[in-house]
Amino acid sequence: METVLILLKVLLPVAYLAALWAYGRAFFRVEADGSSALARTAMVAALSVHTALLVLLAITFYRCPLWTQGEALLFLAWMLAMLHLLSEWSADTRLLGVFTVVPAALAAMVSVFFLGHELALQTEYRSSWFIFHIVSSLASYAAFSLAAVLASLYLLQYGKLKRKDFDRTFRRLPPLDKLDKLAAAWAFLGSLLMIASSAIGAWWVRREALHGMSAQEAGIFVVLAIFLVAAVSRRTLGWRGRRHALWVLAGYAALVLSNLWLHGFFRA
Amino acid sequence: MNTFAQPHIVVLGVSHRTAPVALRDQLLFKGDELGSFGDALLKSGLLTESLLLSTCNRSEIYGVAPSQTDAEALRICLEESWSAHRSVNPLSLREHGYFLFGDDAVRHLFRVIGSLDSLVLGEAQILGQVKDAYQIAVERQWTDFWLNHVFQAGLHTGKRIHAETAIHEGAVSISYAAVELARKVLGDLDGMTVGLVGTGEMGELALQHLHRAGVREFRVFNRSSEPAQRLATEFGGTAHSLDELSEKMSGCDIVISATGAAGVVITAAMAREAVRHRHGNPLFLIDIAAPADVDPEAGKVENIFLFTIDDLKSAVEENANQRREAARDAEVIVEEESARVSSWARGLDVVPTLKTLREKYRSVTEREIEKFAAGVSIEERARLEAFGRSLLNKFLHTPSTRLKLLGEQGQAQRASYYTGELFGLDERISDYEEG
Structure with a gap:
């Protein structure tokens, strides 16, 4: 079992790098048909390795693999990969894989180094409520990540159109309207998931009489507020396109910063 | 001169590279005449198989010459036969035509199918036109062992070029480039509203492309109502006076301005006001007038995308460069595939x-x-x-x-x-x- 675990940990970054390479080839080369099919195959292979690793961790530790930072990051990467494939299937965004798979690949590669080195979760937190809370929270992070990538691509394409820069990247990227709608859809889904996660978290804390919300955790509500402003202003004030993309990026920056703060990266 | 020891593929033709348009028009194979001429060629015994290809830019006779045929004699006979059929002076055909055989004929066919010999490099229609010509030849039983193999290999070559190179990518006409750019901003153009300011030829051409792209809602703005009404009727839209432009521009997703006015027709303030009423939806402005109709400041407004004739020309030039680059890859494919056919033909010996x-x-x-x-x-x-x-x-x-x-x-x-x-x-x- 230990050998298989090590093998999967080695295979995971390799599989994601291969998928990224295949998506890059599909985006930058002309022969899109064959290359993009290869990219999807590589991505499915990477996701299979990823799933196998999660399952093996669950079997090895006889628990949901979410109780350490490494495991949570691994699960986040898995959610990112899943959402990418969902987007590819539902909105035909395969050509964007070279951009949208990057967060999944990065999270997966980093998580491999953290696996097994952290302290286990404190006993009082080990609850099925915790699992619901974390899963919905990580799903919202994944949706926000996808929205942020699409918003960045919107701004890139917007800039190219304004500058009249008709290079290969411009030709390969989808229309602005599509990027805008997709970014908005993922940001909205992320907001819903984050609301669900917060509600579950609040219920759990109250029920188990755990400690209240910390200052760091309050940062998450700032993130939620930014994304909600983005969604509401889009609908009511017509802040679409570039403005919406900037709001999404601001929300995502807040999300990253609050998490770094929450996990003590700034304390050192 | 060459005498063919084995049956050989030959081609006699005129194209945009070799003949003036008047002669090309005269030599076109049309309708029923095509059938009778093809039958006559085979009955004459000059060729054992044949295929006639006619497009706007070329007319060509492909055929298989029997063994022991003298190439020059065959060329003269084919020229005379074609000239007589279309009542053209054979000397014109000799002067402006080309005659190729063997590997050169095969390579020429593959270049034609791959649109490497087209007037617009990489145009997509030629593959379909060759398919149609081949279909007619098969139905009339003009083709057999040789031409079937060579044309099937040619169509395979055309598909490879289409799939493996970027030769067909990007618009290479100004008006189509405008439509492509509009798609890059607005996505699917179905259900979009287009405003045309002025009734010039370029504007009309752009409307045609947009109509083909699925746009069904048109507003034509012009000083005089008669030409506006004519265009509106043609495209199923509505005609408006130029004074209504500032009020109705916000209802348009795409505005093409092509007037002959000496000054600015669409000011930055008008554009800003229009986009404000559009609730964040982008406005695509195309200025194809000389001098310019749209104030360049309008292009700096958020969610307004302004493209002038120079921008469109530069997009077209960029695409043309890309096609020329891709043509080099396509030539490699042509060489590979024609070498394969040569090898197959040698194997037949x-x-x-x-x-x-x-x-x-x-x-x-x-x-x-x-x-x-x-x-x-x-x-x-x-x-x-x-x-x-x-x-x-x-x-x-x-x-x-x-x-x-x-x-x-x-x-x-x-x-x-x-x-x-x-x-x-x-x-x-x-x-x-x-x-």
């Missing part, structure tokens, strides 16, 4: 030897079976025959494949000679029996 070899040993097998089958039952005889056929196929498999390979490598003559010597192919069966 050993076919007579193969046939003789097979015929000789089939006769030997049959005679041996006859000897041993006397007095046996029908079932036993059938088993003996099957055994004989199986042995024959096994024994001849290796010599046949080696012989074909040597043929493909251009050594058909030598290989045929040694095969004849080794297997005694000049001997009669009776010699074998006597031996």
Whole structure:
């Protein structure tokens, strides 16, 4: 079992790098048909390795693999990969894989180094409520990540159109309207998931009489507020396109910063 | 001059590269005349197979010349026949036409199918036009072994070029480039509203492209109502006076301005006001007028995308450069595929030897079976025959494949000679029996 675990940990970054390479080839080369099919195959292979690793961790530790930072990051990467494939299937965004798979690949590669080195979760937190809370929270992070990538691509394409820069990247990227709608859809889904996660978290804390919300955790509500402003202003004030993309990026920056703060990266 | 030892593919044609448009028009193969001319060519015995290809930019006769044909004589006969059919002076055809045969003809066909010889490099229609011409030839039974193989290989080459290179990517006309850019901003153009300011030729052309792209809502703004009404009726839109532009512009997703006005027609303030009413939806402005109709400041407003004629020209130039770059890859594919056809054709040179070899040993097998089958039952005889056929196929498999390979490598003559010597192919069966 230990050998298989090590093998999967080695295979995971390799599989994601291969998928990224295949998506890059599909985006930058002309022969899109064959290359993009290869990219999807590589991505499915990477996701299979990823799933196998999660399952093996669950079997090895006889628990949901979410109780350490490494495991949570691994699960986040898995959610990112899943959402990418969902987007590819539902909105035909395969050509964007070279951009949208990057967060999944990065999270997966980093998580491999953290696996097994952290302290286990404190006993009082080990609850099925915790699992619901974390899963919905990580799903919202994944949706926000996808929205942020699409918003960045919107701004890139917007800039190219304004500058009249008709290079290969411009030709390969989808229309602005599509990027805008997709970014908005993922940001909205992320907001819903984050609301669900917060509600579950609040219920759990109250029920188990755990400690209240910390200052760091309050940062998450700032993130939620930014994304909600983005969604509401889009609908009511017509802040679409570039403005919406900037709001999404601001929300995502807040999300990253609050998490770094929450996990003590700034304390050192 | 060349005399073909084997059947050869030939092509006689005129194209935009070699002939003026008037002559090309005269030499077009049209409707029923095409059928009668194709039939006449085969009846004359000049060609054993034929195919006629006619597009706006070329007319060509593809055919298979029988062995021992003198190439120059064939060219003259074909020119006379074509000239007579279309009542054209044969000297014009001689002066502006081209005649290619063998590998050159195959390579030419592949370049035509790959749109490397087209007026607009990479245009997509040619593949369909060649397919149609081939379909007609097949239906009329003008093609057989040679042309079927070569045209199928050609169509495969065309598909490869389309799939493996960027030769067809990007618009190469100003008006189509405008439509492509609009798609890059707005996505699907179905359900979009287009405003045309002025009724110039370029604007009308852009409307045609947009109509083809699925736009059905048009507003035509012009100083005088008559031309506006004409265009509006043609495209199923509405006509408006120029004074209504500032009020109605916000309802348009795309505005094309192509007036002959000396000053600015769409000011930055008008554009800003229009986009404000659009609730964040982008406004796509195309200014194809000279001097410009749209204030350049309008292009700086958020969610307004302004493209002038110079921008469109630069997009077209960029696309054309990309196609020229892709053409180099396409030429490599043409070379690969035409070399494959050449190799196949060379392999055919050993076919007579193969046939003789097979015929000789089939006769030997049959005679041996006859000897041993006397007095046996029908079932036993059938088993003996099957055994004989199986042995024959096994024994001849290796010599046949080696012989074909040597043929493909251009050594058909030598290989045929040694095969004849080794297997005694000049001997009669009776010699074998006597031996």
